Amino acid sequence: MSTVPPTLQAYRASLLHFHADPAFHDDAHAWHRDGLLIVEAGRVKAAGDYAALLPTLPAGTVVTDYSGKIICPGFIDTHLHYPQSDMIASPAPGLLPWLETYTFPTERKFDDPAHARATAEFFLDELLRCGTTTAMVYCTVHRASVDAFFEASEARQLRMAAGKVLMDRHCPAFLRDTAQQGVRDSEDLINKWHGHARSMYAITPRFAPTSSETQLRLAGELAAAYPTTYIQTHVSENAEECRWVRELFPAQRSYLHVYEHYGFMRPRAIFGHCIWLDDTDFARMAETGSAVAVCPTSNLFLGSGLFDFEKADSVHTLLSLATDVGAGTSFSMLQTMNEAYKVARLKGSYLPALRMFYLATLGAARSMQLEGTIGNFAPGAEADFIVLDPQCTPLLARRTGHLESLEELLFALALLGDDRAVQATYAAGTLVHQRNN
Template identity: 75%
Template sequence: MTQAQPSNGAFQAYRASLLHFNDDPAFHQNAYSWHEDGLLIVNDGHVHVAGDYAQLVDFLPPGTPLHDYRGKLIVPGFIDTHVHYPQTDMIASPAPGLLPWLDKYTFPTERKFADPAHAAQVASFFLDELLRCGTTSAMVYCTVHPQSVDAFFGASEARNLRMVAGKVLMDRNCPEFLQDTPESGARDSEALIQKWHKRGRQLYAITPRFAPTSSEAQLELAGALAKAYPDTYLQTHVAENTDEVAWVKSLFPQARSYMDVYDRYGMLRPRSMYAHCIWLDDADRQRMSETGSAISICPTSNLFLGSGLFDFERADAARVPLSLATDVGGGTSFSMLQTMNEAYKVARMGGSYLPALRMFYLATLGGARAMQLDGTIGSFVPGAEADFIVLDPQATALLARRTERTENLEELLFAIAMLGDDRTVAATYAAGRPVHRRAN
């Protein structure tokens, strides 16, 4: 892993095919910009301009280094809107469902993050793995331990990454060794907000794990924090599987639905990210749309844990902001390309069709929009932070054979999404600096 260095303000230029989005292809024509022979010009860690090579090359300042990636595709860095860094070491753990999986693997694994040295080592590996897979921004769950948050943000800051993370809040229905209290959880979260939120490229997320592991007192204080710090994020889980939904109904009988539990405490708002959202009803989706709350779709973990199939059509009908996520360690890969692969299959099983262009939108600008960060990450508009990746359509023999026979952009992207993985990522850049290069 190449550590990021301070920018010297010099221009850098990158020649390759370029793709980025200006809107959701599901709802708008001309939602993307495609330059088969393109040029991306970066200055001081930000996008200066992106377009056709022939139109821009003559405007390069003299002496600008030109990095030649012809034959490859440059896209904005992938954005993973739901992932658990403490679960890195328990990925691919067998269990008959979500709740027993939490008890047998998740909670014992997270106990180790009371040790700052352990947390720092896992955070470093986790971030390097994200970068190897082309993910430059993520919404990340830490553990209940404040030191797990410090370790994560410290590792992210060293790499100059745009990351969102938060301390998990959990004061009941979990092992005693992972419990906080409503007061201690709120106090620790506020201290972490003041320490890390908007420090460089770091952003804080208020993080109740999910409704069953927080008392009403804790949810009330989490909602109060969200109101007191409206530019922070809020992340949690909702309606992942039917056993969980039934459990929430027994714990909160006064609530109309699982989503209504959060709504009662002021947690539906812009910059709130709800993972899974499989077992919602139309009233829930409409309420999310009204409040600017976003959905993080986690197809790989939903299939792995047998939770259910996300309903793309109903979410789109309500115009809820959508994004994609790996949900490691319920998800079994850090690769957003493999996540696209699973999302396509989930959509087909649910009677929907998910074009490749939309999958790439959801993994880039869609994630940025869901996080209220469009214009900052997720595209190549002038002034955006220069987080981008270089995809190699010839990374494997099979991918090369298939992409040689593609006839249009949609076919090319579809082949990359279905056949690609971490090997497809030739290089990853964060704020204009290389943070990963594939070993050839």
């Protein structure tokens, strides 16, 4: 007589996940209309058709029934700022005045560990409510902001990347570190948090104008010394910002080349925005294994510009989607898909819903060099997944009541869905959010 291992769980629903990019492969996804996801000890054991997998379960296994809903991998948000949760939806005529008026004064408060922890708790709960289980997160210049974030994320068993912002010029004195001290603090935090539980460290120069050449050089050396860490920063977000970078770094070919010059372009490097990159820049992104975090919501909010999906795809640049809270106005990756679709149309291209869901799951995992760990339901992957409810609102229920394809179903969720569409969120096989009906 077989017994059920105490760590074995099974979930019945429609299953969706990816094994390739739909932009380049006709058969890129797996879809099981009546599916079963089997999880053991926090990892995926199997995913497939319910009828085929049910007989493989030990007698007495409890199956959590989400019939009528969709289980997919947890969303991965590759660029956002947890300290900016309190200043989301703040008006400003552009990026640089927005930083001066709202961002810097808000981040000043994060030298207080209690404030940092309270904000991190709220931020992570909001991500989970929206179905995001992994994120690339900017903290502030304060070490306490990083400690508070990882303490809160590890309490929820989340796989998160985050880092202390490096900023030693062109910013208020109350947020300014030094080239040497900022990198020393970063190295201490790497040794404390990187690879601890599910935490990953990201070396985080805010953007080239706020780091001296000495700080950029030292940060590049730190990245070379710790090759499994991440690098995250901003590039080519705003036309005025790009002009400023040309004035500050006249010897470099482009804004992106500033980062390449200091050793930042490599696998596990995630560059936010990338709106004003040229063909050479995109080619270098692809050649170095660097990745783009596309931030459509914040780019529209600040009037920064429209990302060129076709140009990036022409050289197979690694792409992912990101909310960029707090310039982004929603924590929801579904709402971010909504804006990404519109950006692509305005730029003259088209994003199918399958591609958008790929970019928010496996595409992001590939950008972070984490395929096989998160992002799909490959056997052995960590069991981060969400349950989406296509009938969560009267409008979605009406629209999804007459569908002709999976593409239509996903498109309706992307264009009409938000946090209400997330019925439940699981991290490493543990329920960490459930919607109150």
